[in-house]
Amino acid sequence: MDYLLTEQQVMIRDLARKIAEEKIRPVAAHYDETEEFAWPIMKVLADSDLFGVYLPEQYGGLGGGILDMCLVTEELSKACGGIALGYAGTGLGALPILLHGSEEQKKKYLPDIAAGKKLAAFCITEAEAGSDAGSIKTTARKEGGKYILNGTKQWITNAGEAEIYTVIASTDKSKGVRGASAFVVEKGTKGMEFGKKEKKLGIRASATREVIFTDCEIPAANLISREGMGFVIALKTFDCSRPGVAAQAVGIAQGALDHALDYSRTRVQFDQPISAFQAVQHMLADMGTQVEAARALVYATARMVDSGAKSVAKESAMAKLFASEVAMKVATDAVQIFGGYGYMRDYPVEKYMRDAKITQIYEGTSQIQRNVIAASMIKEAIKK
Amino acid sequence: MHIIVCIKQVPNTTDVRIDPVTNTLIREGVESVINPFDAYAIEEAVRLRERCGGRVTVLTMGPPQAENALREAIGLGCDEAVLVSDRKFAGSDTWATSYTLASAIKKIGDFDVILCGKQASDGDTAQVGPGISTHLDIPQVTYVKKIEEISAEKAKVERMTEEGYDVVETPLPCLFTVVKELNTPRMPSLKGMLRAKSAKPLKWTAEDIEADPAALGLDGSPTRVIKIFTPEPRKGGEMLKGDTADVAAELAELLKDIAL
Incomplete structure (x- = not known):
């Protein structure tokens, strides 16, 4: 297309x-x-x-x-x-x-x-603040011209490798999510350490570690926007980044489909390539259609973000939800087309299946995306 | 440091066809790419500039569409580009080509290093680089696999041989032809590609480079292509079987027979 x-x-x-x-x-x-x-x-x-x-x-x-x-x-x-x-x-x-x-x-x-x-890396998730990102426990206490950070961020992508970290921490616990603020912390700042590298199902080339702050002092100038804006900044960030996760999902899906299509044309069973069988053809057709639909939604959403549209939360959530579900389905079907070979690590498709799974989880699970979408739809309906 | 890289546009090697009548390459409808060996020369030129400062000029002789190769070279980091193009160059062999390029280099003026790929993937002669150095009367080192040291006056390079390598020290300016062992060419950069899009390579004719008309094109080319053909495939060797001592004796007899 x-x-x-x-x-x-x-x-x-x-x-x-x-x-x-x-x-x-x-x-x-x-x-x-x-x-x-x-x-x-x-x-x-x-x-x-x-x-x-x-x-x-x-x-x-x-x-x-x-x-x-x-x-x-x-x-x-x-x-x-x-x-x-x-x-x-x-x-x-x-x-x-x-x-x-x-x-x-x-x-x-x-x-x-x-x-x-x-x-760069973005640090919001904590052990007890996943989907419920509002319950973060990391604090940033202002003292003179400094903020002092304490707490542990979990599952931080690029942790240890990145030099620039944007961190969401609470500057006022009594205000709940309205008491969260965003900061820039540079690698090497005293009191900032990295936990062990996580072992993951997929995206194993990506570094995922804890980022631990222990009386970590940063200049007050590292506060992004103003105190209390942390959660707003996080949500606006996700509105722009979710099309990126969705694009990752589209790429994974397309990569798996390309392998499956190539394989189906060369794998011979019952004296013909398996691509000659309608059962396989229909799988390929569904995979191709789903990937294209996901791509179209992702690009349309990205264009909407780039147009400067005021609210893109619903569309970004839709793109991420749809593309990540497509990635999981298509990668699973790609393994199915490869049959027993697909299950073997000597062949490339099982990796796509492992990699696809994370796109349904991080930057908001598919369930959280549905919450965002439904909440936006209901809000729009009330306004009418 | 001013580095000049000479490149050639060649048909993509995955798609080479010969005209059975004229015995020349069919270029129509074939995708053109930068000669793969020249890509190492471009990369090394850019690395030399990163190492020593200065600028890189990329030069080619060819039809107007060779400008695409020059743009690609700019995308890979070259600063300026020169295309010498004229109908009078048609039919040039390696001697006339190297004369033409040398004339263009004289017009470009001061330079410290000239880099060429060791040979082009279409003609495979490996003669143009050495030809340029001859016309310019400067030293040349062929099959360079490493530029170990370089200063304003001299360079120390490793030159690949069949058994190993020579270490050669040479005064500058000098021409080097390079082999693929020299480096790994980088990917183009977006900023380079954007720059390439708007770049305007200099275009020079035979007149512009003040070349002797008699030394150009077919007239200036002593080479005549009589025939291009695919050699008969070699027949398989004869395998001797049996006891080692018997086989050795038999082999010795056979070798004697063919008077080796």
Whole structure:
């Protein structure tokens, strides 16, 4: 399908595709197996300017938007959803600064992110604050010109590898979610440590660790926006980042489908390629249709975000919900088409199935997305 | 440091066809790419600039569409591009081609290093690089696999041989032809590609480079292509079987017979 991308977007997509094919695909299994962080690939992405596609030109970016970021994430995810997350997770960490940061903060942090010199990470989740993100226990206490952070963030993507962390912490417990604030914390700040690296089902090339703050002092200037805005910033960030997760899901789904289609044409049973069987054909047709529908919804949502639309919460949630469910279904069916071979780790499709699962969980589970969608629908109905 | 890279546009090697009548490559309808060996030269030129400062000029001789290869080279980090293009160059062999490129380089002016791929994937002659250095009367080192040291006056490089490598020290300016062991070419960058889109390569004709008309194109080319053909495939060897001592004796007899 032709999505009428601009000339620059086609250039971005094609370059991301080339890197995915030539640089990521040959090493995807290696990083999945070893769970190492793919720094050599991050370097390639940085040198190719891909980290800056969605950032404004005055901060060293290419002036594109969320759609540009989605195009890159999708292409990289076709080859490896885990390595793609080093890229997408940096976007998630950068968005609070881009959306709500001061001019000084943008000037200080965004150029290094655009150049790929520094990765970023976003820290909200805690052991007892997952879907219920409002119940975070990490605190930030103001003392003179400083904030002092205490608490432990859990399952932080890019933790340990990233240099720039945007952290949601409570500045006023009595106010609940209205007492949360957002901060920038740089790696190396005294009192900031990383927990053990988690062992995961999928996206194993991505680093997932705790970020532990123990009397961690940061300058008051690192507060993003003002006190009490933390939760608003988090929600606005998710509105812009969820199309990115959705794009990752589309990429994983497309990558799995490409493998399944190729395999079905070469695998011979009962004296013919299995692609000759209607049972397989209908599976492929459904997979192809679902992936295209997901892509169309993701691009439309990303364009809406880029248009500056005031509220995109519902659409972003829809894109993320639909694309991640498609990714899980398509990757599972891809394994089914491969049959016994698909279950073997020597073949590439089982990884897509493992990688797909996370897209239904992080940045809001599918259930939370449905809550957001329904709440928006009901709110719209009341307004009518 | 001013580095000049000479590149050639070649048909994509996955798609080579020969015209059975003229014995020349069919170029129509075939995707053109930068000669793969030249990609290592471009990468090394950009690395030299990153190492020593300066600028990189990419040069090619070819039809107007060779401009695409120059744009690609700019996307990979070259600063300026020069296309020498003229109907008078048609039919150039390696001697006339290297004369033409050398004339263009004289017009470009000062340079410290010229880099060329060791050979082009279509003609496979490996003669143009050395030809340029001859026309310019500068030293050349072929099959360079590493530029170990380089300063304004001299360079120390490793030159690949069949058994290993030579270490060669040479004064600059010098021409190097390079092998794939030299580096891993980087991916293009978006900013480079955007720059390439708006870049305007210089376009020079035979007149612009003040070349001797008699030394150009078919007239300036001593080479005549009589025939291009696919050699007969070698027949399989003869396998001797049996006891080792008997086989050895038999082999010795056979070798004697063919007077080795």
